[in-house]
Amino acid sequence: MTQKNAALAKHKKELDKLETSLGETKAALDEADQGREDTPERQSLISTLSSLQSQSTALQAKLSAFGAAxxxxxxxxxxxxxxxxxxxxxxxxxxxxxxxxxxxxxxxxxxxxxxxxxxxxx
Known part of the structure; x- marks a missing residue:
């Protein structure tokens, strides 16, 4: 019985550590999400980023078309x-x-x- 109790205590201790770690991770995730609210300014910046990335890709393709030139x-x-x-x-x-x-x-x-x-x- 003592082995079972020792194993149970060990696993409860590990479970407590994992629950604490999970809580810390959730708190960190919530903190990271604070700056990522879906605001109109953020949407505008994301669309600008997307258009600039597509423009960069197009220019890279155009540059590679020059080849030796x-x-x-x-x-x-x-x-x-x-x-x-x-x-x-x-x-x-x-x-x-x-x-x-x-x-x-x-x-x-x-x-x-x-x-x-x-x-x-x-």
Whole structure:
């Protein structure tokens, strides 16, 4: 009998905890609902939000239709191309300076081009 009484007391204690927790949760829910009364202003804001979300979706679809012509992608590609051009010019200048320096030391330009694996240019 004592085991049954102990188990019953344990379960009653757990039930009391759960009822207390339920009461606290209901109170928190009621408190959260206080700012959500269905007022005309809230309805207006909800409809504005809905229209802005649909407008945003339409604009996103329109932007994705551009594909490769997306202005942001275009700008990134343009910057990458400019960086590559600057690098090519820089290395061309470096090679020309090296060719002039090696020529001043008496090294033939063909040897330098062969060492750098550069073909003949016009």
């Amino acid at each position: 997306d202005p942001i992608k275009y700008e990134k590609k343009k910057q990458a191309i400019d960086t590559c051009k600057e690098g090519a010019v820089r290395w061309t200048d470096n090679v020309m300076i090296l060719m002039q320096y090696a020529g001043g030391l008496g090294v033939e330009s063909g040897q330098v081009r062969g060492f750098l694996e550069i073909g003949r240019w016009s």
